[in-house]
Amino acid sequence: MRAAVEATGQLDERGRLRHLLALEGLPRALVEELLGSAARFAAAPRARHATLAGRTVANLFFEPSTRTRASFELAAQRLGATTLNLEAERSSAVKGETLEDTLLNLQAMGVDAFVVRHAAAGVHARLAAVARPGVAIVNAGEANVSHPTQGLLDALTIRAHKGADLARLTVAICGDLRHSRVAASATAVLTTLGVGELRLVAPRELLPDAARGARCFDDLDAGLTGCDVIMMLRIQRERITSLSVPDDAEYHRRFGLTAARLALARPDCIVMHPGPVNRGVELASEVMDGPRSVILEQVANGVAVRMAVLDALLGRGG
Amino acid sequence: MRAAVEATGQLDERGRLRHLLALEGLPRALVEELLGSAARFAAAPRARHATLAGRTVANLFFEPSTRTRASFELAAQRLGATTLNLEAERSSAVKGETLEDTLLNLQAMGVDAFVVRHAAAGVHARLAAVARPGVAIVNAGEANVSHPTQGLLDALTIRAHKGADLARLTVAICGDLRHSRVAASATAVLTTLGVGELRLVAPRELLPDAARGARCFDDLDAGLTGCDVIMMLRIQRERITSLSVPDDAEYHRRFGLTAARLALARPDCIVMHPGPVNRGVELASEVMDGPRSVILEQVANGVAVRMAVLDALLGRGG
């Protein structure tokens, strides 16, 4: 988990959201406002709105994605926006154009917001730096640095089950923390919201370099004991070069969440996962499909959170 | 042609369509109702409707397709639905997620219907088994097992030219029957609608294992003689492993439909083909472009049939 720089420039001079680049540095009041808006959207999932009518939201994904792109596209459509899917892998980049120039071009065509996923850290900030006033950059995944809408949907889901005051909660994030932008953004938002205790639980080789106020555990049983919320993470094998990471079966034996291990947590503990889940590796099917799993609620909340973000960015007349 | 299992679970407890998985086992009254609805849509091809306003139809194609995907997308758009194209090849499957979990995730985002094409038999039934009430699975092509909307558009086209009573008709399906989901679904729907005589005409090595009530011919001239309807099929070379299948020129000589051969059929015989056509292989250009060809009508009817199916599944308030 890289330490994300506090993103500058994502608020305008009046403190309103101008881009969503990172959760680090966002004022708590603004986070609460976004979560409140998202909760209202989540409560009426079939409702359609017109606050983004006449606006165009472009998906610019430089890493493959089905679910996050779909979630943003559905969010934009439910607000009345037109959506545009840009095939970034096939883009002008191959013809020698800079990323900034690609953005300037698409912006000149009248795109109002860019939902961007990129494997390189810092791309979103570079794009925000050249976007013209009124055009928003939304971070939909940045290297292993941040994934702010995921962090917000995690917070929304926790609050839906545990209430708005997180001060008495113990939350454990477990798994491949070193390579996880999800963990980075969850850590940021939970810290902002004043979570009681945050635990990072992973095999030693997958713990992050910096704990940033969290307690670290390299033993899953110890890490889970007494928790209110467990967030499991997928092993990002595509980002791992070390040979010391155990294979799937060994990983499951040491760090997979089973019903037996879940019993170490509080009885009303909820189980979360950003997906996609590798059943039988980080999460046993009995837990994933069990009564404490809120994984599909997270997915539904993802659309609501993205509606709230797009509405905050574009819904005021931009 | 594999024997498709009669799909269970595609009707609700009141006998209404809940998913469209296969034509086998669909009551004749329901097939007639779908065809009647499709005929009305076909009669006003430029009309736009709002019965699916606020609904989202997702295309989830695990096999490449231009025309079927486009046909479903246009059908959904004409009913007022929002469409979502999911890039299945790039999907979370590569990250270790099960197909069922992919569906549960997208469903949690608020997708109302999934139009699915997959090269493996049984996938559609598996997805239908986990879909929540009100969410529909539409089979847009399943292995070599079934392609129900193709079967319906074939029936619609035949009825448009020959009337609703098929009892006096002789229909010949000719070509690569062994690898054809199109032939399987056409056989099913024509049987349901009480076709007079169904003939399966193919080189011996491309005849299906089970004739299912049809007469089999391995000689094209014999098979065509006296027919009212000829459905030609493409050789699915991508599904063929046997070396014994003749090359294109030899195939055309033995099994290509030419004007001379067409003269063996009834004078008002219509010529059909599900497309894409390999001109000069299974079908001579003179026949394809001739007055008896209804191939492009089939294409137009395809949009109408898909509108009827989506309207039946989602248009009642789901």
Add this chain to the structure above:
Amino acid sequence: MRAAVEATGQLDERGRLRHLLALEGLPRALVEELLGSAARFAAAPRARHATLAGRTVANLFFEPSTRTRASFELAAQRLGATTLNLEAERSSAVKGETLEDTLLNLQAMGVDAFVVRHAAAGVHARLAAVARPGVAIVNAGEANVSHPTQGLLDALTIRAHKGADLARLTVAICGDLRHSRVAASATAVLTTLGVGELRLVAPRELLPDAARGARCFDDLDAGLTGCDVIMMLRIQRERITSLSVPDDAEYHRRFGLTAARLALARPDCIVMHPGPVNRGVELASEVMDGPRSVILEQVANGVAVRMAVLDALLGRGG
């Protein structure tokens, strides 16, 4: 730069636009009418229209493209059309279907206009020849032959800065003229509009075979001197087989537009480029980002021009 044949069949019997295949042979009055319409759309870039409501515009791109496809898609959406992106690389062509048959099929589904990019010369005319009345073909890039909407947006941009009378202007098109459909279409439209002097400036090996009324220069400084408008072109390395073309650094030294060289042109000379730009090769960043650059205006005008074209083709009730 191949000599484009004057496209026949793009006007109907009353002289109205039926397809847009090439700018060669389009009457000046019609070009002026399109530019006038485009200028009105450009003046109100956020306005939405309904002249194409109920119509479907399909993008059929056989060459990769981000910006041109996006520009057409945005143009269609702003006129109220439904858009359909056909994945041409994955299309039925691979199953042995002819291009004409692909078009006839999609047309039978109810598509009203096809925006087509193809690497082979003549494809657009072939498709126009089989399109049924009311269905329009729009050339979005044809081999190295033509790119008519690019030519129109170039003319629109020049007129916005220099006025409608081009008779006193000197315009230099500089760079890889041999492989450029952009240069071909710009030459055609500027000739139609009566440009004062047209210069083609390139290394000898990249000059076109036919000058078509232009003055040719193989020295950039000489070519730029006294110009009102400079259009720089990218080296189309993907189309070049000759080894004699200089590398990027050498090309920049000999043919890159720098501030020093720009000083040879008139003080109010504008600098254009069709994009994507290779900074530091054909164009120095100081010029691209400088006050004389109108490159992003070209991009914005591209959407307006495409709106004008689609509106002319489909907006009258087709």
